[in-house]
Amino acid sequence: MSAAPEASATGYDTGELQxxxxxxxxxxxxxxxxxxxxxxxxxxxxxxxxNPELVLVYESGTIxxxxxxxxxxxxxxxxxxxxxxxxxxxxxxxxxxxxxxxxVAFLGAAQVDRHANxxxxxxxxxxxxxxxxxxxxxxxxxxxxCAEVVVIAPHGKRTFVxxxxxxxxxxxxxxxxxxxxxxxxxxxxxxTLTTLHPRVTVEQVQDATGWELKVADELAVxxxxxxxxLSALRELVSR
Amino acid sequence: xxxLVSLPEAIAExxxxxxxxxxxxxxxxxxxxxxxxxxxxxxxxxxxxxMTPDLLYDQMIGFGAARKLVFSYGGNPGVGxxxxxxxxxxxxxxxxxxxxxxxxxxxANRYVAGASKLxxxxxxxxxxxxxxxxxxxxxxxxxxxxxxxxxVPALNPDVAIVHAQEADRDGNxxxxxxxxxxxxxxxxxxxxxxxxxxxxxxxxxxPGGVVIPGWVIDFVAQAPGGSxxxxxxxxxxxxxxxxxxxxxxxxxxxxxxxWMEANVIGKVAA
Numbered sequence: 001m002s003a004a005p006e007a008s009a010t011g012y013d014t015g016e017l018q019x020x021x022x023x024x025x026x027x028x029x030x031x032x033x034x035x036x037x038x039x040x041x042x043x044x045x046x047x048x049x050x051n052p053e054l055v056l057v058y059e060s061g062t063i064x065x066x067x068x069x070x071x072x073x074x075x076x077x078x079x080x081x082x083x084x085x086x087x088x089x090x091x092x093x094x095x096x097x098x099x100x101x102x103x104v105a106f107l108g109a110a111q112v113d114r115h116a117n118x119x120x121x122x123x124x125x126x127x128x129x130x131x132x133x134x135x136x137x138x139x140x141x142x143x144x145x146c147a148e149v150v151v152i153a154p155h156g157k158r159t160f161v162x163x164x165x166x167x168x169x170x171x172x173x174x175x176x177x178x179x180x181x182x183x184x185x186x187x188x189x190x191x192t193l194t195t196l197h198p199r200v201t202v203e204q205v206q207d208a209t210g211w212e213l214k215v216a217d218e219l220a221v222x223x224x225x226x227x228x229x230l231s232a233l234r235e236l237v238s239r
Numbered sequence: 240x241x242x243l244v245s246l247p248e249a250i251a252e253x254x255x256x257x258x259x260x261x262x263x264x265x266x267x268x269x270x271x272x273x274x275x276x277x278x279x280x281x282x283x284x285x286x287x288x289x290m291t292p293d294l295l296y297d298q299m300i301g302f303g304a305a306r307k308l309v310f311s312y313g314g315n316p317g318v319g320x321x322x323x324x325x326x327x328x329x330x331x332x333x334x335x336x337x338x339x340x341x342x343x344x345x346x347a348n349r350y351v352a353g354a355s356k357l358x359x360x361x362x363x364x365x366x367x368x369x370x371x372x373x374x375x376x377x378x379x380x381x382x383x384x385x386x387x388x389x390x391v392p393a394l395n396p397d398v399a400i401v402h403a404q405e406a407d408r409d410g411n412x413x414x415x416x417x418x419x420x421x422x423x424x425x426x427x428x429x430x431x432x433x434x435x436x437x438x439x440x441x442x443x444x445x446p447g448g449v450v451i452p453g454w455v456i457d458f459v460a461q462a463p464g465g466s467x468x469x470x471x472x473x474x475x476x477x478x479x480x481x482x483x484x485x486x487x488x489x490x491x492x493x494x495x496x497x498w499m500e501a502n503v504i505g506k507v508a509a
Contacts, residue, residue, distance in 0.1 A: 061265070076479075080417050086416065094348070129328065132329050140364055170368060
């Protein structure tokens, strides 16, 4: 006998839904490389709700970190104190990330193109940028080392662009792009809208995308957050 | 064998105008006290090397101490931009500087090559990205398999400065928690300074402890709290509130300079 479906929640915001959808994508995964912000929140939520055995890897060298609070930086003390083990930066990239020992990576970016290539370096010309962004960090090698890359980004024309101002990170291994409007997946090498979040239309997503977006023949709709997902998320961010 | 000296003495002994200087510490153990002492001694035209410039290099660049920055991630972790770094790149204030940027994996391997006294390290990476055209890496063909790989040149700074939890009286250093590239940068540099929270009679083995022997270090200086607002695991805590406050302090040039005068230049090293 299967359990009755859990009642869905109402009164959530799109950012919460985006985090919850990202957390669901980690069900059944072994390990996930995460940066700070929404990816970190989503991965901690996944450990609470879907996948308590998920191994969290932060680029500071903390492997198997189990932070109680969402960390501000990738090197907060709690990550080192709760990790299964802690390694140097060369070991992290040469032994763990490069050879593909971490299954999934969560990445963000300022710009995403139709092939899921990412820009986190500059807006404008490299030598005279309008906006200087932080730069590559670990992203280029994480994106080619991990088998499955999940990009988490706000959906808008400033982010989803026809042409990147700078190609920081290659999109070859991207499996999902999770936004606040829906989910894109590569189909024949091009990002294709495959899932809409509840009450979002294809037109809305197209209007927020800087190129003519391909749309899957059979569009799915993301399940509404369950009461359990939403209360766990809110409890997590209130810690 | 490392000499135990005061922080001002250590910095005066090793840092010269124009030097390439790497003050490392990956989020953890960032040597703020030592960097501030470099500024108080008026050093200029430095080639500043750090994987994550963080608040310390935002301060040093904004104060005009750098001619070049070598780095891989110039953000305020979890908060957003480094505003002084952005101002120098976007507007050339207080004066333009040269940039050389890499990925974290590239920088880490450059330090490994430096520590190994090899000319370069080999890795997979950079290829197919726009970084290749804007930085200092070369394609190399594996002599055994024919695979095309990327060679990254060794980093051998004139000076390495790192922070650690403790040292003994012979200058043997132990650090634990996130080890970053602390050992690599000390071994890669021509000269090195390690600041420590405390001097102990004897180093006790710690889980995950990294020991750097005194015979590869030039100077050890005691600087309690010397990595704040970063931290030394088990001794101090990361001041996340200050990382958020810096976002406000550093947005405005005058406010930034006033903060530096009051909190760095006008202070005396402990």
